Amino acid sequence: MRYAMAIDTRKCVGCSDCVVACQTENNVPIGYCRDWVVEIMAGTYPQLEIELRSERCNHCSNAPCVRCCPTGASHFEQGGIVTVTHKKCIGCGACIESCPYDARYSHPEGYVDKCTFCLHRVVDGQLPACVSVCPTKCMYFGDLDDPNSSVSNALKNRKYIVLAPEAGTQPQIYYLT
Amino acid sequence: MKEDLFVSGRMNPNIDPYLNIWHWQIPVYLFLGGLAAGLLFFAALYTILGKEKEMPTTVKWATFLVPFILILGLLALFIDLKHKLYFWQLYTTIRLESPMGWGAWVLMIITPISMVWVASYLKELIPSWDWKFDFLNKFEKWVIANRKGVAWVMIFYSVILGIYTGILLSAFNARPLWNTSLLGPLFLVSGMSTATALIMWMTKNEAERKLMSRIDLLLIGIELFFIVHLFMGFLASSAVQINAAQLFLGGQFTVSFWVFVIILGLLFPAGLEVLEMRGVHIPIVIPVVLILFGGLMFRFIMVEAGQITRYLY
Numbered sequence: 001m002r003y004a005m006a007i008d009t010r011k012c013v014g015c016s017d018c019v020v021a022c023q024t025e026n027n028v029p030i031g032y033c034r035d036w037v038v039e040i041m042a043g044t045y046p047q048l049e050i051e052l053r054s055e056r057c058n059h060c061s062n063a064p065c066v067r068c069c070p071t072g073a074s075h076f077e078q079g080g081i082v083t084v085t086h087k088k089c090i091g092c093g094a095c096i097e098s099c100p101y102d103a104r105y106s107h108p109e110g111y112v113d114k115c116t117f118c119l120h121r122v123v124d125g126q127l128p129a130c131v132s133v134c135p136t137k138c139m140y141f142g143d144l145d146d147p148n149s150s151v152s153n154a155l156k157n158r159k160y161i162v163l164a165p166e167a168g169t170q171p172q173i174y175y176l177t
Numbered sequence: 178m179k180e181d182l183f184v185s186g187r188m189n190p191n192i193d194p195y196l197n198i199w200h201w202q203i204p205v206y207l208f209l210g211g212l213a214a215g216l217l218f219f220a221a222l223y224t225i226l227g228k229e230k231e232m233p234t235t236v237k238w239a240t241f242l243v244p245f246i247l248i249l250g251l252l253a254l255f256i257d258l259k260h261k262l263y264f265w266q267l268y269t270t271i272r273l274e275s276p277m278g279w280g281a282w283v284l285m286i287i288t289p290i291s292m293v294w295v296a297s298y299l300k301e302l303i304p305s306w307d308w309k310f311d312f313l314n315k316f317e318k319w320v321i322a323n324r325k326g327v328a329w330v331m332i333f334y335s336v337i338l339g340i341y342t343g344i345l346l347s348a349f350n351a352r353p354l355w356n357t358s359l360l361g362p363l364f365l366v367s368g369m370s371t372a373t374a375l376i377m378w379m380t381k382n383e384a385e386r387k388l389m390s391r392i393d394l395l396l397i398g399i400e401l402f403f404i405v406h407l408f409m410g411f412l413a414s415s416a417v418q419i420n421a422a423q424l425f426l427g428g429q430f431t432v433s434f435w436v437f438v439i440i441l442g443l444l445f446p447a448g449l450e451v452l453e454m455r456g457v458h459i460p461i462v463i464p465v466v467l468i469l470f471g472g473l474m475f476r477f478i479m480v481e482a483g484q485i486t487r488y489l490y
Contacts (some may be wrong), residue, residue: 016185037185044178052184064350070278071266088266091259093198094277100351100488105189106198110260164488166415167350 002144003059003079003117004172005131006154011138012052014039018130018139019054025118025129029108034115035130051177054130054139057082057103057115058163058171065095065104074112079143080172081119086111100167117141144172196484202257204476207342209250210284211368211472212375213243214339217291219372221332224324234380235389237298242375243291251284276345283341287334294331297321339365346483353417354424354479354486357410363403367472370396374446374468378461386461390450393468397447404439421486430482438478442471 014037022034035056042049059082065074066082073088074095084095089111096104096112107113118128122141126132131139142149151174160174191198220240223232258264267281297320300306308314320327343364346355373393380386411422424430446464453459 014184019185032189033185033187036183036187039180039182039184041180042178064348067274068277068348070272070275070281072270072272073266087263089260090263090266091261092257092277093259094275094345094349096192096198097196097484098349098351102189102192102196102487105192106259110263164490167488169350 001079002061002172003081003122003141004144004151004174005117005128006140006151006160006174006176007054008138008140008154008158008176009051009053010176011136012037012054013136014052015135017133017135021129021133022056022115022118025121026116028113032105032107032113034103034113053175055101055103055163056130056173057099057117058101058169058173059115059117061170061172062168064098064100064169068094068098070094077119078123081117081122082114083116083119084112084114100164100169101171196487199257199480199484201477202253204473204480206250206253206257207364207476207480208371208473209246209253210342211339211364211476212371212469213246213250213287213291214335214365215369215372216240216243216246216375217287217294217331217335218339218369219376220294221328221335224328225332231382232385232388233382234385235376237301239372239376239379240291240298241295241302244288244295247284247288247291251288276341276348279337279341280345283334283337287331287338290327290331290334293320294327297324336365339368346479349483351488352483352486353414353488354411354421354483356418357407359403359407359410363400363407366396366400366403367475370400371469371472374465378465387454390454394447394450397443397468401439401443417486417488420489421482424482424485430478433474434478437474438471441467442474443468446471 016037019033019035019037022028026034028034035054038053038055040051040053059080061080063076063082066076069075070092071088071090073085073090074082075085077083091106091110091112093106093112096106104112104114118126121128127141131141140150140154142151144151146152154176155174158176160176162171162174165171187193216239219235220237223229223236229236255261255264267278268285270278271282272278297317308317340361343361346352347357347360350356370393373389373396377386377389377393380389408422408425411418425434446467449459449464
């Protein structure tokens, strides 16, 4: 089982519902966010190209944050989801230094926090909060090892990229371009 | 034109606009750890070589500082933790792939060893010292009888202590400035250089000071060699490393690095030591303070600059 997300950047309108839904669902402290939307605009007016990307922790297969954690607080759950066990985290910040995507932050209560692919919803058979509120339905979440899942189908016929593949982390969020 | 901006707004404290999660506590510990590692390394080395009589400060008196240096370093690390009450979790597991885990365990081993080393020489400093407990007297006799064995253990762990901090930083592939295998050896040599400087300052034995001065010159030479290759490596690597090197070759850390670390911290004190060897009397405190200052500044600059460097996408 390999959980992954596919996000269609052509359908994203940059509404940031995914950001607000995540903050609500996961009680993210005010001033922090687990996911964010980036707009990349290239070209010269009027030939402008825009790409909108909703970014978060990529739950990498070769996660440097899991490797460098001295206590094992940062670990893999089912399907390769990377989570942090709060009461094992000492707040050393090594995992934050090791993430090329700046996906982690130091929670005011002391432990390190980040996107969890809403594991608490996924084990209940639901989708992550961000995926379920997206108004354009441009986000797909599921099991990559299942050839009939929505993620596998999304990746079948479209070109896609991952962020910073040269970092060697094998990220599991695929952006359909 | 290429414009890259946050539509949703993002300002995670200490993460945006650039990473700033490690503050002064980390460079202070890196400096103290390197210094302690160097002091223990030379104490063990000259014990193994059988030169305790010729190198009294190296083998004995300088090591008296080490337990305090290590405790101060550990205190700095503890202050840095953001989930302090759970620090003991570090010692519930051994994770071989985490250099920070190695560090936690090596410090756990080497701090008592340094205290034992100092304790075994306590009677030479304070002849009237009495351990009061029989098992402590027996332990002291055992350590003194097996000093070479203890020195071999100490030299092994002191090298790990001196090198693992560089390996720890170099294992973060997300920070291009640190992601070079040269960082471990560079930190080890720098730590040893600060240790030889401190020994030169403390000793009253002329021959010992001269020998430490020559070793220090060798270590400074190796350090400069490593730093040159560090930058050659960055400029021959991928775009993220080239960008990282630009911080030091025209960017915001150019002046502080080349003036405070290279010139004032390495080249100038090395020059003073060469003059001293040629007969010009230089008060030893000048090159020593410059070397210690340079070592500390090097770590402050590397920790701050490393967090600014990042992958580009």
